[in-house]
Amino acid sequence: MKDKYIVSSAPHVHDKTTIPMVMWNVVIALIPALVFAVYYWGLRALVLTLLGAISAVVTEAAIQKLRKVPVSVSDGSAFLTGLLLAYNIHAGAPLWLPIAGSVFAIAIGKQVFGGLGTNPVNPALLGRAFLLASWPTLMTAGWVKPRTGTLSGISNVDDIALNLQSVSPKAYELVTGATPLKVVQSLRDSSFVASINSSATEGVDIANRIFTNITEMNSLKNLFWGNIGGCIGEVSAFALLLGAAYLLYKNIIEWRIPLFYVGTVFVLSFLFGPIKGSGYSMMLPFFHIFSGGLMLGAFFMATDYTTTPLTKNGRIVFAIGCGLLTMVIRLVGGYPEGVSYSILFMNVMTPLIDKFTVPKAFGRIKK
Amino acid sequence: MSFVKELSKGIIKENPIFVIVLGMCPTLAVTSSVQNGIGMGLAATFVLICSNIIISLIKNITPEKIRIPIYITVIAAFVSIVDMAMAAYVPGLHKSLGLFIPLIVVNCIILGRAEAFASKNNMLASLADGIGMGLGFTLSLVVVAAIREILGAGTFAGIAVMPKTYEPMLVAILAPGAFITLGFLMALMNMMKEKK
Amino acid sequence: MKYYIKLSLILLIFCAVASGILAYVNSLTEPVIKDRKAKEEVATRSELIPDADFMEGKMADGTAYFVATSKATGDTLGYTFIAAKTGYSSKVQTMVGVDKNMTVLKIKVIDQAETPGLGANCTQDWFLKQFENRQATDLVVDKDGGTVKSMAGATITTRCIATSIAEQIAMLKVAIGGAE
Numbered sequence: 001m002k003d004k005y006i007v008s009s010a011p012h013v014h015d016k017t018t019i020p021m022v023m024w025n026v027v028i029a030l031i032p033a034l035v036f037a038v039y040y041w042g043l044r045a046l047v048l049t050l051l052g053a054i055s056a057v058v059t060e061a062a063i064q065k066l067r068k069v070p071v072s073v074s075d076g077s078a079f080l081t082g083l084l085l086a087y088n089i090h091a092g093a094p095l096w097l098p099i100a101g102s103v104f105a106i107a108i109g110k111q112v113f114g115g116l117g118t119n120p121v122n123p124a125l126l127g128r129a130f131l132l133a134s135w136p137t138l139m140t141a142g143w144v145k146p147r148t149g150t151l152s153g154i155s156n157v158d159d160i161a162l163n164l165q166s167v168s169p170k171a172y173e174l175v176t177g178a179t180p181l182k183v184v185q186s187l188r189d190s191s192f193v194a195s196i197n198s199s200a201t202e203g204v205d206i207a208n209r210i211f212t213n214i215t216e217m218n219s220l221k222n223l224f225w226g227n228i229g230g231c232i233g234e235v236s237a238f239a240l241l242l243g244a245a246y247l248l249y250k251n252i253i254e255w256r257i258p259l260f261y262v263g264t265v266f267v268l269s270f271l272f273g274p275i276k277g278s279g280y281s282m283m284l285p286f287f288h289i290f291s292g293g294l295m296l297g298a299f300f301m302a303t304d305y306t307t308t309p310l311t312k313n314g315r316i317v318f319a320i321g322c323g324l325l326t327m328v329i330r331l332v333g334g335y336p337e338g339v340s341y342s343i344l345f346m347n348v349m350t351p352l353i354d355k356f357t358v359p360k361a362f363g364r365i366k367k
Numbered sequence: 368m369s370f371v372k373e374l375s376k377g378i379i380k381e382n383p384i385f386v387i388v389l390g391m392c393p394t395l396a397v398t399s400s401v402q403n404g405i406g407m408g409l410a411a412t413f414v415l416i417c418s419n420i421i422i423s424l425i426k427n428i429t430p431e432k433i434r435i436p437i438y439i440t441v442i443a444a445f446v447s448i449v450d451m452a453m454a455a456y457v458p459g460l461h462k463s464l465g466l467f468i469p470l471i472v473v474n475c476i477i478l479g480r481a482e483a484f485a486s487k488n489n490m491l492a493s494l495a496d497g498i499g500m501g502l503g504f505t506l507s508l509v510v511v512a513a514i515r516e517i518l519g520a521g522t523f524a525g526i527a528v529m530p531k532t533y534e535p536m537l538v539a540i541l542a543p544g545a546f547i548t549l550g551f552l553m554a555l556m557n558m559m560k561e562k563k
Numbered sequence: 564m565k566y567y568i569k570l571s572l573i574l575l576i577f578c579a580v581a582s583g584i585l586a587y588v589n590s591l592t593e594p595v596i597k598d599r600k601a602k603e604e605v606a607t608r609s610e611l612i613p614d615a616d617f618m619e620g621k622m623a624d625g626t627a628y629f630v631a632t633s634k635a636t637g638d639t640l641g642y643t644f645i646a647a648k649t650g651y652s653s654k655v656q657t658m659v660g661v662d663k664n665m666t667v668l669k670i671k672v673i674d675q676a677e678t679p680g681l682g683a684n685c686t687q688d689w690f691l692k693q694f695e696n697r698q699a700t701d702l703v704v705d706k707d708g709g710t711v712k713s714m715a716g717a718t719i720t721t722r723c724i725a726t727s728i729a730e731q732i733a734m735l736k737v738a739i740g741g742a743e
């Protein structure tokens with residue numbers, strides 16, 4: 001290194017924090033989610049996760065060898081990227097899917113730009129976007145049912161309508177065969193609701209009953225513990241919050257981004273979440289913050305050091321932007337879930353946000 | 368006169384896409400299949416050769432002040448001819464290249480060669496330059512298209528080349544795939560150049 | 564001033580020559596293009612309903628349909644028309660042949676620019692075949708509770724084709740109902 005002597009002005013504060021310490025601590029914080037995933041979906045979840053993490057490490061080492069720079073895989077950053085990427089895949093996916101995603105995430109999301117600290121967007125999310133664009137059917141079909149519950153988290157389907165299977169096979173298929181956010185997205189689609197039942201009012205009625213049921217306490221409990229269909233890492237809001245608490249306690253992540261991100265989603269889903277015919281409900285915001293990848297995204301991905309703004313105000317802008325985009329995609333977009341795309345989009349906006357939120361230097365007079 | 372030198376420089380040394388980086392719009396847009404790449408490349412090559420010849424012939428009677436409008440007129444005339452001829456005799460290809468045929472008019476390679484080469488050199492050299500640049504352009508399009516088509520559809524020029532179990536990597540034939548493929552090929556060219 | 568007039572004149576001459584050449588090429592290719600287009604349509608029509616003569620008619624919104632009569636007996640065999648609707652990223656045009664009872668005989672996608680690998684698969688045989696022998700009421704995609712199997716990752720394109728045909732059949736019913 002030629003920059004051996006760092007010349008900068010005082011004060012010089014030294015901190016014991018190192019990159020490996022941060023990275024491996026985040027990995028530790030992500031373990032509870034994996035434990036829950038293995039409990040609900042079996043060992044395949046573990047195998048997929050390990051494949052993702054190991055292939056990320058191998059890719060990073062290989063490319064660093066090629067680039068003739070020191071191999072730095074022991075810092076854990078590649079392992080973490082691979083782990084996060086595998087967390088974005090559901091347990092029914094083919095075994096090569098996390099490998100393909102990890103290779104892309106590390107090679108094109110990170111090393112092409114120069115490695116750790118120079119990537120413009122979160123590599124794990126870029127890997128996920130790549131997988132979703134390349135193999136949309138493998139990524140969004142074939143969800144695995146959790147060991148004890150249903151895909152949609154609705155505990156008793158017959159509560160919705162007696163003999164739902166014969167009243168409306170289509171609605172029955174939806175509540176037994178789709179993930180919670182997909183159910184809600186379908187219920188917001190007027191052409192779907194119109195096709196539930198030959199009688200239009202009956203159809204709207206059934207849709208509303210499903211909607212109320214999926215935001216009820218019992219369904220929310222399933223959502224909170226992870227007794228639903230979903231991606232490996234986003235399964236249990238509880239496990240993720242446990243990990244997040246550890247990171248907050250260790251002072252590794254900062255509270256602003258998760259708080260404003262989740263808060264924005266909470267407020268927006270309360271205001272704009274209800275479907276036609278259903279009133280405002282205090283349960284609905286909880287449904288939206290516990291479902292999908294929000295907890296994983298808000299605590300573990302939107303808090304990445306490299307790709308988020310440096311300033312405190314900038315982080316707040318970043319988080320609100322993420323929340324806004326997430327809700328726009330969930331409520332009006334074509335995908336049921338929008339966490340990954342919204343974070344990617346705000347990653348790209350980060351330099352701009354940083355530019356406009358530079359704090360005033362002490363003693364300087366505003367021009 | 369180094370006819371051969373002018374001819375060959377367009378293929379590697381002054382490759383219009385990877386080295387001069389001109390004509391990016393068609394390169395990114397039509398390279399989703401090898402057939403499209405060849406069709407676009409040959410159409411642009413035809414226009415390039417014809418316009419190079421005409422422009423080098425008229426260079427002495429072209430007033431300096433209005434040379435660009437005149438070049439564009441010449442190029443646009445040839446593009447329209449190609450457009451009509453393709454619609455008449457190869458309608459399938461014409462349909463899949465669509466809007467990009469009329470857009471050959473604003474393909475930077477053609478105006479670029481007219482301005483940088485044909486307007487300063489004689490007819491023969493301009494002909495060689497046109498052929499070389501056109502072939503370089505076509506070749507580059509085919510390389511980009513081949514990579515994208517094989518990865519994204521599992522076929523080469525419509526013929527299946529990948530094993531049956533291969534799941535096509537769709538992103539390769541979508542827009543991001545074009546940028547990524549182009550980026551890697553350019554990096555490869557630069558790497559080879561630095562090694563020399 | 565004189566200089567600029569000279570420049571304008573030179574440019575004018577260039578444009579005039581170019582236009583002249585283009586006009587000539589156009590006169591050569593235009594009939595070929597027209598001929599080919601017409602032939603293509605005729606070919607597609609007779610592929611949908613073989614051994615028939617076609618007679619043009621107009622629907623309420625001005626789009627054309629064709630009445631197919633048997634070359635051998637002169638009986639009405641059915642109708643062909645073009646159903647068009649915006650799919651995911653382009654206007655998908657499908658030529659449809661139906662019999663006298665408005666049951667779909669065969670369909671063919673004649674123009675589309677959907678996502679390659681997903682929606683663009685709508686030109687494949689397995690997909691088009693499933694539309695055969697369906698009434699307008701059966702043209703409902705599986706995602707909406709029907710039996711038309713949608714292409715992987717391209718429900719929107721599938722739905723677009725199915726509903727555009729159903730809508731067009733409804734229009735055709737009005738059109739021939741009014742004529743009789």
